Amino acid sequence: MEEKLLKISEAAEILGVSIDTLRRWDESGKLTAIKKEGGTHRYYREKDIEIFASDLFRFASDWISQGAEFPGTFYCPTSSEFQARLVKMERLLMEKPGFEKLYSLIVLIAGEIGDNSFAHNLGKWPDTPGIFFGYDIGKGIIVLADRGLGVLETLRRVRPDLSTHVQAVEVAFTEFLSGRAPEKRGNGLKLVREVVLANPIGLFFISGDAEIHLKGDDKTFRVTRGPNVVRGCMAKINF
Amino acid sequence: MKMKIKLEKFGTTLISRELGSEAFKAFQPTLLELPPNEELEIDFSGILTLSSSWADEFLSPILTQLGERLVLLHSDNLSVQATLKILQEANKRQFKFRYE
Numbered sequence: 001m002e003e004k005l006l007k008i009s010e011a012a013e014i015l016g017v018s019i020d021t022l023r024r025w026d027e028s029g030k031l032t033a034i035k036k037e038g039g040t041h042r043y044y045r046e047k048d049i050e051i052f053a054s055d056l057f058r059f060a061s062d063w064i065s066q067g068a069e070f071p072g073t074f075y076c077p078t079s080s081e082f083q084a085r086l087v088k089m090e091r092l093l094m095e096k097p098g099f100e101k102l103y104s105l106i107v108l109i110a111g112e113i114g115d116n117s118f119a120h121n122l123g124k125w126p127d128t129p130g131i132f133f134g135y136d137i138g139k140g141i142i143v144l145a146d147r148g149l150g151v152l153e154t155l156r157r158v159r160p161d162l163s164t165h166v167q168a169v170e171v172a173f174t175e176f177l178s179g180r181a182p183e184k185r186g187n188g189l190k191l192v193r194e195v196v197l198a199n200p201i202g203l204f205f206i207s208g209d210a211e212i213h214l215k216g217d218d219k220t221f222r223v224t225r226g227p228n229v230v231r232g233c234m235a236k237i238n239f
Numbered sequence: 240m241k242m243k244i245k246l247e248k249f250g251t252t253l254i255s256r257e258l259g260s261e262a263f264k265a266f267q268p269t270l271l272e273l274p275p276n277e278e279l280e281i282d283f284s285g286i287l288t289l290s291s292s293w294a295d296e297f298l299s300p301i302l303t304q305l306g307e308r309l310v311l312l313h314s315d316n317l318s319v320q321a322t323l324k325i326l327q328e329a330n331k332r333q334f335k336f337r338y339e
Contacts, residue, residue, distance in 0.1 A: 086254060087252045107318070118255070176329045191321060
């Protein structure tokens, strides 16, 4: 049986990007189109589009490191849009066998990380406002990212002594900041750390060149210096 | 005597700091009606997810206002439990709990 081919307009609709973007992606080899013999029109295999759209981590990481475009379905420009999509994810997660109770902790982690991006960058977004929010409940993965100020620059307003990304991320995940701080400071990331450490949930978090890997049976909280410096923050949650 | 509120009136997925702060403001007129000798009981039933950011904007200032008169009903929800635990650590103050 011949596989169904999608027209470029149909593929654009599914991915939430423009036809021009798909043409560019074809030329650069990011997402290669098929051309029928002798024709110039671009077509796409449904399966290829599915596989392409499933690489959440790559979309998020290319976006924060190079400002690369990604499928619009993963973009939440405002906090209210994030909230709406989070509720949708919550419903799907509640129905996943084995997650009848655990769902609320996963939504909590994703919610705190996503809300942090909005709360700390409101009115201060360096270029693109909003966040990347993609998930695949079947595979047990959630990816969040923002092109905001990052943890170091945000925390420096209340802790001018901080000089490295590693120090700043360490503080964000472990210390309760003074209530006298001019801005309300969350306890969100402290809670994220506690919940991830105590439950079958993995977390990869990066801001600047600071990285946290919490995965597997032997989870020890440690902030390390990674090879690259990224804009804003990015998190991958596994469950 | 006591006044009882169901938190789910503010929504079942309570996440953002901003919305927690709005909920607190919206609740102020009701709180002002609470006679000085009455307790305020907060019921978490129906809540799917409660974040510490939302709760910090709503419950922390109420705890400051009411102290011992704020009573939280026990909840089985894991996010409610985790959030209340961290708020106690952050505020260095325990909530008063009641089992129903």
